[in-house]
Amino acid sequence: MKRRHLLATAALGLSLAFGGAALAQDKTKACFVYVGPIGDLGWSYQHHQGALAVQKEYGDKVEVTWQESVPEGADAERVLTQMALGGCDIIFTTSFGYMDATNAVAKKFPNVKFEHATGFKRESPNVATYNARFYEGRAVQGTIAGLMTKSNKIGYIGSFPIPEVIMGINSYYLHAKKVNPNVELSVVWAMTWFDPAKEADAAKAMIEQGVDVIASHTDSTAPLAEAEKSGGKVIGFGQASDMAEYKPSPRVTSIIDNWAPYYVKRVGQVLDGTWDQTDTWAGIKEGEVEIGEITDAVPAEVKAAAEKVRDDIAAGTYHPFTGPINKQDGSPWLAEGQTAPDGDLLGMNFYVEGIKGDIPK
Template identity: 75%
Template sequence: MKRRVLLATAAALMALPAASFAQGMDKVKACFIYVGPVGDGGWTYQHDQGRQALAAEFGDRVDATTYQESVPEGADSERVLTQMALSGCNIVFATSFGYMDAVNNVAAKFPNVKFEHATGYRRDSANVSTYDARFYEGRAVTGTIAGMMTQSDKIGYIGSFPIPENIQGINAAYLAAKKVNPDVTMSIVWAYSWFDPAKEADAARALIEQGVDVVLQHTDSTAPLAEAAKTEGVIGFGQASDMAEFKPSPRVASIIDNWAPYYIERVGALLDGTYEQKATWAGIAGGEVEIGEITDVVPADVKAKAEEVRDAIAAGELHPFTGPLNKQDGTEWLAEGETPDDADLAGMNFYVEGITGQIPQ
């Protein structure tokens, strides 16, 4: 009984500022839920940088001090999200794909709280927005470097989960490498985790033992780079964050996720009353995906080629997936000059022609 009164009061309290949404808000409480620790040096670290940028940008007008680290994808995340909504958060950033069901469930119960879900595609209620970055554009750049740098013509990819985001990355990297090095082959290892340093290190080791000398990773820790550092001549790339501590080698370049502009834009919109539901998917051109410094280990011609790819993508002249392209089984995917639309990309569940192995079902 008491609990119900409490909940009702909380709901009523939250209903109050709703009336003034159109005029904006004086103060916004922004909350964050992370899948890993902020000290992972990768994915979660970058989201936390974005959170800190909020505080720096808006000062007293934004309370961005609430965040929860290492929340497992699943029932736990629903509990944490509910807790955040009840504790007065105006906008909640859920920063992992696997929070999708939880975000939409909780959002339906708290229509006055804005939910922002990273890398998801479900927006069941009007208060759920999604945002994503075109990581595959960055993969095209690192794939170009990988294809030109490999001595053994074998490159490796450590995937996290077999979801479209990973498959986009694998296909984009492979196609870019193939373009500059027709002999290249790619081995793929699924770690079934976004963050498990020991397993990521083992995965990198397994690839290196197979003769792979360029390791691309889609997992969040720096362990694959540390493993690559043990073997002479093996290189890798920073993932999600710059991972600058492994410069100049094995980290020869990196794909950096820069979430700060998006967070500032969204919270700013909430403050001045222009907030609207939307689905954002920006890439290199929008500044959400950055390519970290290409170190001197990379020869000048390779570096020039990689920068050319990067600039062409940014300018909209090059799409990482441009036809003619076939699927792995040989059926046609894209005709000459054709590029996929966003829905096609977001649901990608096949390898392109030339990649061996199967996507785990």
């Protein structure tokens, strides 16, 4: 009896540790792992909005729990193991660096469903992957950047040199260059997803070099806060969530990751027994990538140009990677009118022609 009591106590404590109260075991338990704090107002915040949407949709049928600020690597594998042991029926792992941990733990718990955001490995039938076509939003931002820069110097803060980030940099630059042939791009690699101090330092360094439009693929509002200090001389964009507190400037628009419909759908499939292994990559057309309000700080003609890019992508009449496009070394990549295959984008490890500097190894 004492052993059973101890096990029950441990299970209760485990459930409480993941952000939700222990509920009846016959409820479906949906669990989320975040790489940053849900208060980052960016990437993890937006995933958490999706988790809350699940709770709202299904009410008492589902218990939603989460753990935030979980480092990628061994810590992630430990947390995922604890979640699986704690009764999670489906676990969403919401950062690229969780990929190997997700697949390793999934093999040990074949009855638990695992969903990995932005990854490509599905080594067990209980692992699915999902992603968003962020590069589509970068095309809209690049159009604004190219038309609004006064110095012809635009910047991009990269997190890690993975295809998701590289294709965003390339899309941003290509569309700025398309409307402004004189534009130059500076890329600073922060080598972190969430570190406000490093992100602020990267933005500050760019501004000191004359950059007056900054995009970022990191998770905090720090780059916008740094841009705000310029007194209107530097603009930027919300990343992952709207970051509306910086409207109407320096935040002139944003890429909003709308994960809620996907999470509601997939948890619903666990409830009705139809969940299966999938690989999903949705974008503006599907509503997973949203373009936040373009503020009045953007001239009407620039807003119109950006909205046309957005609307043409949504309609399927325009692909952000449409040739002719060469690689950085001048070698041909896409011929006139050719569009990039998804395989090329998902494995992208090169800059396009015109971007200076090297991609970190």
